[in-house]
Amino acid sequence: MPKVVWRADAILRLVEENALNGAEEWARADVLPLSQENCPVDTGTMRGTGSVVREGKTIEIGFGGPSAPYTVRQHEDLTLNHSTGQAKWLENAFNWQLPMLPGRIEQRVRSVL
Secondary structure, three states, X not given: OOOOOOOHHHHHHHHHHHHHHHHHHHHHHHHHHXXXXXXXXXXXXXXXXXXXXXXXXXXXXXXXXXXXXXXXXXXXXXXXXXXXXXXXXXXXXXXXXXXXXXXXXXXXXHXXX
C-alpha cells in the first residue's frame, strides 16, 4: 500500500533557506546598487566599502570599516553638504526597495515548492 511520508523538518528548512536566499538577493541586487548610487563621493573610498554579508540567518548591508571610519557621520549628519550623493543613502535605499522584498522571497520559496 502506498504511503506518504511527511518530512516537515526538511520542508521547513528548504523554505527558510530559500527565504533567506531571496532576502540576500534583494539586498545585493536591489538595495546595495541603489545605495552605492546615492552614496556621497569625494575619493570613492566610502562608496567602495558597500557590502552585503550573510552569517547564518542574518543578512547585513553596510558601508564603512577601517578604510572609511567617517561613514557613520556622513550617513547620519543631515547638516553636511554633499556635492555628490546624499545623507541616509543606505537607509533610503533600504526603505525605497522594501516593497520588493516579499516578491523576491516568494519567488525563491515558490521555486522549491
